[in-house]
Amino acid sequence: MNQHQPLLDRALEVLRTREHWSPYPEDTEAYREQDAAAGERAFRGLLRLPFDLDQPGTDGVVGPAPETGGESSPYGFPLGISYPHGDPDVLLPAMRAAMAGWQAATPLERAVVCAEILARINARSHEFAHAAVHTSGHNPVMAFHAGAVHAQDRGLEAVALGLAEQTRLPAAFRWHKPLPDGSVFSLAKTFSHVPLGVSLLITGAVFPTWNGYPGLFASLVTGNAVLVKPHPRAVLPLALTVRIAREVLRETGFSPDLVCLAAERPGERLARRLALRPEVRIIDYTGNREFGDWLTGHARQAQVRVATSAVNSLLIESTADYRGMLDNLAFTLALYSGQLCTSPQNLLIPRGGIDTDEGRKSYREVVADLGAALDALLADDAGAAGVLGALYAPSVVERVDKAGAGLLGEVLHPSRAVTHPRHPGAVIRTPVVVGLDPDRPEQAATLLTEHLGPVYFAVAVDSAEAGTAWLGRAAREAGALSAGAWTTSAEVERALRETCADCGVTLSLNLSGGWYLTQSAIYSDLHGTGLNPSGNTTYGDPSFVTGRFRTVAVRRLTDTR
Amino acid sequence: MNQHQPLLDRALEVLRTREHWSPYPEDTEAYREQDAAAGERAFRGLLRLPFDLDQPGTDGVVGPAPETGGESSPYGFPLGISYPHGDPDVLLPAMRAAMAGWQAATPLERAVVCAEILARINARSHEFAHAAVHTSGHNPVMAFHAGAVHAQDRGLEAVALGLAEQTRLPAAFRWHKPLPDGSVFSLAKTFSHVPLGVSLLITGAVFPTWNGYPGLFASLVTGNAVLVKPHPRAVLPLALTVRIAREVLRETGFSPDLVCLAAERPGERLARRLALRPEVRIIDYTGNREFGDWLTGHARQAQVRVATSAVNSLLIESTADYRGMLDNLAFTLALYSGQLCTSPQNLLIPRGGIDTDEGRKSYREVVADLGAALDALLADDAGAAGVLGALYAPSVVERVDKAGAGLLGEVLHPSRAVTHPRHPGAVIRTPVVVGLDPDRPEQAATLLTEHLGPVYFAVAVDSAEAGTAWLGRAAREAGALSAGAWTTSAEVERALRETCADCGVTLSLNLSGGWYLTQSAIYSDLHGTGLNPSGNTTYGDPSFVTGRFRTVAVRRLTDTR
Structure with a gap:
C-alpha cells in the first residue's frame, strides 16, 4: 500500500512549483487496449x-423508475438502476x-x-466515463477527462493538501x-488532529x-x-465512488461506514434534512445560489462551503491571431454545449470593431x-456530437429554445439540433x-443572469473600458469563475488584470491552440477565489x-534539569 | 528596514520546530536600565x-470623564484621557x-x-506595561509579559504565519x-493576493x-x-498601538488609515453598528458568548472569528510531588486573581482522597x-499585590463577594482584601x-458557569473517571481553553488525553516548578481549538x-513551440 507515498510526495512538490503534472493520464492510449471495452461492459452490467x-440503516430503495428517483441518460434511455435509501437516524x-x-x-x-x-x-476510468456520459450528458472525451x-x-x-496541513506540526x-x-x-508536547464529524457532500448534475472529489477527499483524509x-x-x-x-476501507481495516451514499427519493428534500443534523459538521455543496444561501443561513452547526452559479465574460478587444482566436473560441463555446461552470456566457465586443492581423x-x-468557425467545427453530426454534450436537463433545453426564438435578443447565430449517430434520443444542440x-435595461438584466448551456450573448460595448467594467460587474453581482480576453493592448491588459483581481476571477489572456478558457490545470491552477458570489471555496x-x-x-x- | 527579515525567517523556522523562542525578551534586565523610568514617565505623560x-472623520471625543467614556485604573484613579470619536461613514x-x-x-x-x-x-514595553496595569488591572510582571x-x-x-501563507504559491x-x-x-501564470476589506478588531478588557494582536497583525499582513x-x-x-x-505606515510610504481606532461613547453600541457595515469583511472578537453569538448570526457579510468564555477544569488524582503540585497550583490560582481565560475554575478531587509522595x-x-499554600504565597500584602491583580470590573468584585458569603456553596478557603502599598484605591482579593x-443540581449548574476572577470550586467527585467526565462536560457545554491534571496513573492519563482530544482542550500534566497551566508558549503552543464553545479560532x-x-x-x- 505504501507504494502511494512517492505519488503523494510528488503531488506535494508540484503543489509548490505548480508545474504541469498528473498521475492519471488523460490520454486513453496510456491505458490498456482492452480497458475501454471492459469499461463499457462494466457500465452495461450495472x-x-x-x-x-x-450500508447500515437501509430502509428502502430509490428508483429504478424515473418517477421513483431512477436516472435517465441524457442520451435517451432510463438507466433502470435502484439505490439503497438510508435512514439518517441509523446511518x-x-x-x-x-x-x-x-x-x-x-x-x-x-x-x-x-x-x-x-x-x-483510475483503473476503472472507462466505466466512470460511461457513467458520466449517461448521467451528466458528457461527450466521451469530456467524460473521460x-x-x-x-x-x-x-x-x-x-489528499495531498490535507496531508501537508496535517503534518505541519511535529x-x-x-x-x-x-x-x-x-x-x-x-x-x-504532543499535537493530535481531531476531525469535526460527518462531512456532507451535496453534488450537482x-x-x-x-x-x-475535492470535498470528499479533503474531509476523508482529515479524519x-x-x-x-x-x-x-x-x-x-x-x-x-462510494x-x-x-471496499478499500474495509480491506485496510477501517470501517466502510466512513463513506456512505444518501440517495434521495423524489420530493424528499433530503439535503435539507441532512444539512441540519447535529452530526453533520462540514457541508460541501455544488449547485444553485438559492440553496447555497439557504445552507449558509440555516446549517449553523456546520462549516458550509459552496460553489454556485457563475456568469463568465470575455472581452474581444484586439488580436494578432484572428484565426487562432476564432478557432479557440468556437471550441470553447461548443465544448459540452456550454454546460461547464467555467464556460463564458457574455462575449463583450467593442461596438466600433476590433483590430486584428487580418485588418479591422x-x-x-x-x-x-x-x-x-462554429459551423466549420460542428459541420457534421458525428463530429459535433464528439465536442458538444447532451443537454442534461429540460431546463437547459428550454433556455436554448427561448434564446433561439429571439425572446432574449436578436439571434445572430442560430442553434441547430444534432442527431447522435448511436443515440437518436439524445437532445444535442449547437450554440446559439x-x-x-x-444599454437596454432588460437586456442588461439578461447578461447578468446565468444561462448555463449553449446560449451565448454577443454584447456590443462602447469601448474596451466599458467591456472591462461589464466583465467586473457581472462577476461582482452574479458571480464568476473565469474571465477571458483577447487584446494586444498593454493598457487594456492592465485594466483587465486589475478588474479581475478586484472581482476575484481567473483571467485567461490571448488563448489559442490547445488550451481553453474553461480548463483548469489541476495541481497548478486554483479554482474559485471566494471573492464573488460564485462560491466561498x-x-x-x-x-x-x-x-x-x-x-x-x-x-x-518531563524533568527539570 | 530589511533588518527584520532574519527575524521573520527565524519565526517561520520556529513555527515548524515549535521550539522555545522569543525575539522580545520577557526579562526586564534585557532592556536598558533607564527604560523602566522612561516608560513610567511616558505613561504619566499621557x-x-x-x-x-x-484620523479621518473625527467628529468628537470619548472621555475623559468616566461618564463620557474615559477609563479608570483598577488601581483607583481615573486616567483622564480622551480619545477621538470617528464617523464610520467617513472612516x-x-x-x-x-x-x-x-x-x-x-x-x-x-x-x-x-x-x-x-x-x-517592543521598545516601549514599559510604557505598554503601565497602560496594562492601569486598564486591565494587571500586576507589573503580568503587565510586562x-x-x-x-x-x-x-x-x-x-505576521510570520501570514507571510508563510502568502508565499506558498509562486x-x-x-x-x-x-x-x-x-x-x-x-x-x-501569475498569482496575486487580494485582501478582503476592513478587518474589525473588537477587544476585551x-x-x-x-x-x-493576532487578529490585528494577521489581517494587516495579508493586506x-x-x-x-x-x-x-x-x-x-x-x-x-494604533x-x-x-506612524510606521506613514514613514514607510503607506496610508496611516490602514489602522484606525474606534473609541466608543457610553451606550453607543458601536461594535454592533460597525460589525454590520458592508466594508467590514473580517471580525475578530474577544468577549462574552452572547455577543459572539450575535456577531456570528448577524454579521453575515464578514468572516467572524470569536474567542469567548471558558470554564477550565483540572483533576487532582495522584502525585509523586505533593509540595510541588501545591505550590504550582497555588501560584496558578493566585496569578492575576484568576482573571485569565486559561485560569482553572473547577478543581476536581476524588471524594475518597488521593495518593501522594506524602501518603494518602x-x-x-x-x-x-x-x-x-495560598496563604504562604500571599502572606504579606506587598508580595500578594505582585502576584494577584486588581479586579478589573465591579462584576468581578460582586462574584468574589457572593462566593465569599457562601451563596454558591461552602467556603473552604476565604478570600481576603489586600491593600496595595502604593495604590490604596485598588480592589485586590485573594482567591476564595x-x-x-x-450531585446537587444547583451546584452542578454553578460549576458549568464561568466565574472569571479569584473564585475556585473544589469539586468532590466520585472517582477519577467521574472527574474526567466532568472536565469534558464543562468543556463541551460551557467551553474550555485549558485542562490540567496531576496523576501518576497511566490509565487516568490515557482517559484524560482521550477526553481532551474529544472536547478540544489543551491538557497540561503534572506541572511543577516554573511553568503554569495558564501559560501559552507562543511559537510553540496553540491557543484555542475551535472544538468547543470557547471559540472558533x-x-x-x-x-x-x-x-x-x-x-x-x-x-x-506565451509561445507554442
Whole structure:
C-alpha cells in the first residue's frame, strides 16, 4: 500500500512549483487496449439492476423508475438502476462511530488509503466515463477527462493538501526553556488532529465527481466521515465512488461506514434534512445560489462551503491571431454545449470593431466569423456530437429554445439540433449566439443572469473600458469563475488584470491552440477565489483543507534539569 | 528596514520546530536600565490629556470623564484621557481607500512593516506595561509579559504565519504542457493576493493586546485595513498601538488609515453598528458568548472569528510531588486573581482522597493544604499585590463577594482584601475556594458557569473517571481553553488525553516548578481549538490566517513551440 507515498510526495512538490503534472493520464492510449471495452461492459452490467452498497440503516430503495428517483441518460434511455435509501437516524450515528479507528490512524496512513481509493477508481476510468456520459450528458472525451481522470486529479490534490496541513506540526517533541537560574524547564508536547464529524457532500448534475472529489477527499483524509448526497440525475458516478471507497476501507481495516451514499427519493428534500443534523459538521455543496444561501443561513452547526452559479465574460478587444482566436473560441463555446461552470456566457465586443492581423473587423464581422468557425467545427453530426454534450436537463433545453426564438435578443447565430449517430434520443444542440445591447435595461438584466448551456450573448460595448467594467460587474453581482480576453493592448491588459483581481476571477489572456478558457490545470491552477458570489471555496488552495480538522495539544512535565 | 527579515525567517523556522523562542525578551534586565523610568514617565505623560491620532472623520471625543467614556485604573484613579470619536461613514471609506497601496506591496514588504511596528512597540514595553496595569488591572510582571512582550510575540507569530501563507504559491511562473504531437503548450501564470476589506478588531478588557494582536497583525499582513474597537475599560493599550502603527505606515510610504481606532461613547453600541457595515469583511472578537453569538448570526457579510468564555477544569488524582503540585497550583490560582481565560475554575478531587509522595490525602486535606499554600504565597500584602491583580470590573468584585458569603456553596478557603502599598484605591482579593457537590443540581449548574476572577470550586467527585467526565462536560457545554491534571496513573492519563482530544482542550500534566497551566508558549503552543464553545479560532495555527486573503490568477499565452 505504501507504494502511494512517492505519488503523494510528488503531488506535494508540484503543489509548490505548480508545474504541469498528473498521475492519471488523460490520454486513453496510456491505458490498456482492452480497458475501454471492459469499461463499457462494466457500465452495461450495472443497468437495470439494484446497486448494492451494504450500508447500515437501509430502509428502502430509490428508483429504478424515473418517477421513483431512477436516472435517465441524457442520451435517451432510463438507466433502470435502484439505490439503497438510508435512514439518517441509523446511518449518521453509524458513520460517527466509524470515525474512531480512522481518527487514530496517522495522516499518512489515511492519505495512502485515499490514494488507493483513487488508484482503483483510475483503473476503472472507462466505466466512470460511461457513467458520466449517461448521467451528466458528457461527450466521451469530456467524460473521460472531467468525469474520470481530472476528477481523480482533483481528489489526489485534496489528499495531498490535507496531508501537508496535517503534518505541519511535529506530532511529538520536547520543549526546553532556559530559566534565569541557569536551569532548563522541559515539557514533552504532543499535537493530535481531531476531525469535526460527518462531512456532507451535496453534488450537482454536471460534474459530480470533478466538483465532488475535492470535498470528499479533503474531509476523508482529515479524519472525517463523508456522507455523499448526489443530485438525483447523477447518482451513479458517486455510487461507484462510494462502493470503491467502502471496499478499500474495509480491506485496510477501517470501517466502510466512513463513506456512505444518501440517495434521495423524489420530493424528499433530503439535503435539507441532512444539512441540519447535529452530526453533520462540514457541508460541501455544488449547485444553485438559492440553496447555497439557504445552507449558509440555516446549517449553523456546520462549516458550509459552496460553489454556485457563475456568469463568465470575455472581452474581444484586439488580436494578432484572428484565426487562432476564432478557432479557440468556437471550441470553447461548443465544448459540452456550454454546460461547464467555467464556460463564458457574455462575449463583450467593442461596438466600433476590433483590430486584428487580418485588418479591422466590425462587431458584426466578428460575430459572423465566430459563427462560421462554429459551423466549420460542428459541420457534421458525428463530429459535433464528439465536442458538444447532451443537454442534461429540460431546463437547459428550454433556455436554448427561448434564446433561439429571439425572446432574449436578436439571434445572430442560430442553434441547430444534432442527431447522435448511436443515440437518436439524445437532445444535442449547437450554440446559439444572441446579440444584447447593454444599454437596454432588460437586456442588461439578461447578461447578468446565468444561462448555463449553449446560449451565448454577443454584447456590443462602447469601448474596451466599458467591456472591462461589464466583465467586473457581472462577476461582482452574479458571480464568476473565469474571465477571458483577447487584446494586444498593454493598457487594456492592465485594466483587465486589475478588474479581475478586484472581482476575484481567473483571467485567461490571448488563448489559442490547445488550451481553453474553461480548463483548469489541476495541481497548478486554483479554482474559485471566494471573492464573488460564485462560491466561498478555492480548490487547490490550503484554505480548502484547513478547518476540516482541529489540533489538540498535551503538555507533560518531563524533568527539570 | 530589511533588518527584520532574519527575524521573520527565524519565526517561520520556529513555527515548524515549535521550539522555545522569543525575539522580545520577557526579562526586564534585557532592556536598558533607564527604560523602566522612561516608560513610567511616558505613561504619566499621557494622563489627563487628549490622545491625538489624526484620523479621518473625527467628529468628537470619548472621555475623559468616566461618564463620557474615559477609563479608570483598577488601581483607583481615573486616567483622564480622551480619545477621538470617528464617523464610520467617513472612516470606513477612507480605510478602504487606504488599502490600494498596501495591497500592491509584496507580502514580505508588508511583513517587514508589521515587524517594524512591533519593534517600536517592543521598545516601549514599559510604557505598554503601565497602560496594562492601569486598564486591565494587571500586576507589573503580568503587565510586562501578557500586556507587552508576550502580546508582541503573538503579533509576530501572526505576521510570520501570514507571510508563510502568502508565499506558498509562486508569484509568477511558466507552465509547460507537453502535447500529444510532441510540441509544448506554454502559459505565463501569475498569482496575486487580494485582501478582503476592513478587518474589525473588537477587544476585551483583560488582555486587549495579547488577544488583539493576532487578529490585528494577521489581517494587516495579508493586506487588509484594521479598525480597532477596544473595550471601553481598556482603550489605552490599543490607542498606543494604533498610533505607532500609523506612524510606521506613514514613514514607510503607506496610508496611516490602514489602522484606525474606534473609541466608543457610553451606550453607543458601536461594535454592533460597525460589525454590520458592508466594508467590514473580517471580525475578530474577544468577549462574552452572547455577543459572539450575535456577531456570528448577524454579521453575515464578514468572516467572524470569536474567542469567548471558558470554564477550565483540572483533576487532582495522584502525585509523586505533593509540595510541588501545591505550590504550582497555588501560584496558578493566585496569578492575576484568576482573571485569565486559561485560569482553572473547577478543581476536581476524588471524594475518597488521593495518593501522594506524602501518603494518602483526603479531599479535605488537599483543599486545606492548598489553602495553606495560598496563604504562604500571599502572606504579606506587598508580595500578594505582585502576584494577584486588581479586579478589573465591579462584576468581578460582586462574584468574589457572593462566593465569599457562601451563596454558591461552602467556603473552604476565604478570600481576603489586600491593600496595595502604593495604590490604596485598588480592589485586590485573594482567591476564595468554595466546595461544590456535583450531585446537587444547583451546584452542578454553578460549576458549568464561568466565574472569571479569584473564585475556585473544589469539586468532590466520585472517582477519577467521574472527574474526567466532568472536565469534558464543562468543556463541551460551557467551553474550555485549558485542562490540567496531576496523576501518576497511566490509565487516568490515557482517559484524560482521550477526553481532551474529544472536547478540544489543551491538557497540561503534572506541572511543577516554573511553568503554569495558564501559560501559552507562543511559537510553540496553540491557543484555542475551535472544538468547543470557547471559540472558533486557534492562535498560532495557519487556519488563523488562511481566509483573510484570497488568490487570483492570470494565465497568458506565451509561445507554442
